[in-house]
Amino acid sequence: xxxxxxxxxxxxxxxxxxxxxxxxxxxxxxxxxxxxxxxxxxxxxxxxxxxxxxxxxxxxxxxxxxxxxxxxxxxxxxxxxxxxxxxxxxxxxxxxxxxxxxxxxxxxxxxxxxxxxxxxxxxxxxxxxxxxxxxxxxxxxxxxxxxxxxxxxxxxxxxxxxxxxxxxxxxxxxxxxxxxxxxxxxxxxxxxxxxxxxxxxxxxxxxxxxxxxxxxxxxxxxxxxxxxxxxxxxxxxxxxxxxxxxxxxxxxxxxxxxxxxxxxxxxxxxxxxxxxxxxxxxxxxxxxxxxxxxxxxxxxxxxxxxxxxxxxxxxxxxxxxxxxxxxxxxxxxxxxxxxxxxxx
Amino acid sequence: xxxxxxxxxxxxxxxxxxxxxxxxxxxxxxxxxxxxxxxxxxxxxxxxxxxxxxxxxxxxxxxxxxxxxxxxxxxxxxxxxxxxxxxxxxxxxxxxxxxxxxxxxxxxxxxxxxxxxxxxxxxxxxxxxxxxxxxxxxxxxxxxxxxxxxxxxxxxxxxxxxxxxxxxxxxxxxxxxxxxxxxxxxxxxxxxxxxxxxxxxxxxxxxxxxxxxxxxxxxxxxxxxxxxxxxxxxxxxxxxxxxxxxxxxxxxxxxxxxxxxxxxxxxxxxxxxxxxxxxxxxxxxxxxxxxxxxxxxxxxxxxxx
Numbered sequence: 165x166x167x168x169x170x171x172x173x174x175x176x177x178x179x180x181x182x183x184x185x186x187x188x189x190x191x192x193x194x195x196x197x198x199x200x201x202x203x204x205x206x207x208x209x210x211x212x213x214x215x216x217x218x219x220x221x222x223x224x225x226x227x228x229x230x231x232x233x234x235x236x237x238x239x240x241x242x243x244x245x246x247x248x249x250x251x252x253x254x255x256x257x258x259x260x261x262x263x264x265x266x267x268x269x270x271x272x273x274x275x276x277x278x279x280x281x282x283x284x285x286x287x288x289x290x291x292x293x294x295x296x297x298x299x300x301x302x303x304x305x306x307x308x309x310x311x312x313x314x315x316x317x318x319x320x321x322x323x324x325x326x327x328x329x330x331x332x333x334x335x336x337x338x339x340x341x342x343x344x345x346x347x348x349x350x351x352x353x354x355x356x357x358x359x360x361x362x363x364x365x366x367x368x369x370x371x372x373x374x375x376x377x378x379x380x381x382x383x384x385x386x387x388x389x390x391x392x393x394x395x396x397x398x399x400x401x402x403x404x405x406x407x408x409x410x411x412x413x414x415x416x417x418x419x420x421x422x423x424x425x426x427x428x429x430x431x432x433x434x435x436x437x438x439x440x441x442x443x444x445x446x447x448x449x450x451x452x453x454x455x456x457x458x459x460x461x462x463x464x465x466x467x468x469x470x471x472x473x474x475x476x477x478x479x480x481x482x483x484x485x486x487x488x489x490x491x492x493x494x495x496x497x498x499x500x501x502x503x504x505x506x507x508x
Numbered sequence: 509x510x511x512x513x514x515x516x517x518x519x520x521x522x523x524x525x526x527x528x529x530x531x532x533x534x535x536x537x538x539x540x541x542x543x544x545x546x547x548x549x550x551x552x553x554x555x556x557x558x559x560x561x562x563x564x565x566x567x568x569x570x571x572x573x574x575x576x577x578x579x580x581x582x583x584x585x586x587x588x589x590x591x592x593x594x595x596x597x598x599x600x601x602x603x604x605x606x607x608x609x610x611x612x613x614x615x616x617x618x619x620x621x622x623x624x625x626x627x628x629x630x631x632x633x634x635x636x637x638x639x640x641x642x643x644x645x646x647x648x649x650x651x652x653x654x655x656x657x658x659x660x661x662x663x664x665x666x667x668x669x670x671x672x673x674x675x676x677x678x679x680x681x682x683x684x685x686x687x688x689x690x691x692x693x694x695x696x697x698x699x700x701x702x703x704x705x706x707x708x709x710x711x712x713x714x715x716x717x718x719x720x721x722x723x724x725x726x727x728x729x730x731x732x733x734x735x736x737x738x739x740x741x742x743x744x745x746x747x748x749x750x751x752x753x754x755x756x757x758x759x760x761x762x763x764x765x766x767x768x769x770x771x772x773x774x775x776x777x778x779x780x781x782x783x784x785x786x787x788x789x790x791x792x793x794x795x796x797x798x799x800x801x802x803x804x805x806x807x808x809x810x811x812x813x
Contacts, residue, residue, distance in 0.1 A: 225560075370678045370760025500778055504776075504779065
């Protein structure tokens with residue numbers, strides 16, 4: 165009996181230890197892959213003597229699913245603006261009140277009081293951009309400013325197009341392509357959307373996230389993509405261009421938040437404040453190549469980002485951009501159903 | 509002299525003691541094996557939550573969704589041909605993997621078993637070397653070889669055999685290649701274990717009686733090696749059926765196998781009950797495969813007495 169008890173005690177100790185593995189001076193960030201400047205993290209680590217660990221996720225849904233289970237061990241997360249109301253209503257985020265932090269004064273006016281986080285009670289801007297197409301113009305010479313690249317793939321690109329499988333991005337693109345409004349629940353349009361997607365899929369080579377590496381290696385000749393990713397590709401291969409679909413495209417932002425069950429809350433707050441410093445935000449942009457919503461940070465960005473067509477939306481396209489937002493639950497449910505049907 | 513009665517009592521005490529001693533282990537095995545399974549079974553009968561997870565409301569939809577699908581717009585039920593095609597692809601790819609690993613694994617095992625005893629261990633060591641590297645890394649290595657600017661395409665283009673790269677990555681063929689590479693050692697080892705015990709005097713006797721090499725192979729070696737061949741096939745087929753990493757990296761997220769389909773339900777699909785029902789379906793397929801194995805080998809052993 166004693167041995168049984170000893171065995172149980174050991175088992176319990178193993179579990180307890182797993183739960184208490186967080187020591188002081190740590191910060192665990194759960195973020196999109198290839199999205200955090202190592203240089204900027206080094207600076208934070210050196211300034212505050214904190215060891216930062218970054219874990220990647222590849223979609224808003226993955227991040228949400230993992231954190232919702234509890235005990236993820238992460239302190240911070242970077243959800244897109246259309247998911248932030250879900251994170252808040254599910255009670256997953258800590259009300260850290262960045263709006264009252266010292267560096268908040270640097271946040272650009274248009275990002276200081278956004279719809280998805282009124283008064284900036286939870287989140288700090290991380291990056292913002294657009295969803296469009298990216299095309300290797302050595303392979304395809306036609307018009308790239310259209311979702312037809314993905315949904316009505318031209319002959320040259322058949323079997324070479326990738327689609328980044330972020331559900332809402334793809335659904336929004338297909339809705340706009342079929343003349344619908346973002347978040348439409350109109351069944352005639354959604355039926356067209358479904359048919360468009362099902363018909364388009366055989367022309368795709370993959371549904372993957374790693375576009376930068378695979379566009380550069382020639383495994384993909386085109387893809388749906390985000391603008392910063394497109395800029396990083398063009399800097400390595402000038403033939404790769406970013407297209408702003410004339411049927412409409414989505415403006416999005418990703419925002420840094422602290423989790424309610426974070427173990428290192430003080431370090432996380434320091435990091436939120438740190439990210440609103442123009443120099444640090446600029447350094448981060450120099451890595452992920454997106455705008456960051458912090459005024460004055462452009463001084464600290466690499467010169468090749470100034471006036472880049474991927475960052476500054478050309479005037480003729482700006483009018484067809486629509487902001488990303490959370491769709492009503494019943495619409496979201498339809499989107500999810502269409503999406504699952506497509507994925508099968 | 510001890511009484512027969514006391515011997516009996518001692519024996520039963522002994523048995524009780526053994527049971528008591530093994531009880532903790534048995535309990536843990538029972539809990540660890542059936543506990544999670546029961547949760548999976550329970551979840552398969554609940555309602556999906558809006559952002560994943562489940563609502564505590566019973567619903568048969570998870571199981572209905574395995575085989576049938578409701579059209580989003582017309583609400584009509586039809587056979588879930590998407591699921592069926594993934595099931596079929598998984599079974600076919602796993603069978604193909606098994607056959608190819610057999611074709612390569614059997615000669616390899618035979619070769620090792622016929623080496624002098626001292627060098628056999630070296631050969632076995634060589635077979636296990638890929639296991640020293642993480643599965644993920646090995647799969648990425650295969651990706652590097654077959655991608656458009658990978659080793660094969662670069663060489664073929666250099667020698668002018670092809671003008672443009674052949675699309676090998678993100679196809680069923682890529683998944684098959686990856687799985688054969690990953691599972692080959694699982695075939696070689698049990699077949700070798702069996703061939704090692706094979707009495708090669710029987711082979712010699714057959715040759716002395718003027719049997720052709722082909723007859724020796726089909727009438728002597730293969731029948732004697734059958735348990736090993738079947739064990740190897742099962743060891744390859746079952747994990748291949750549930751493979752996740754290989755198809756997700758080499759299939760490009762478009763050519764799903766069962767493992768990927770299940771994962772999808774717990775992530776972007778937000779349908780845990782369906783995912784649970786699919787997992788149990790996969791388990792049932794595996795159980796059937798195992799039953800076939802037990803039947804075959806069991807009857808074989810009885811026949812040989």
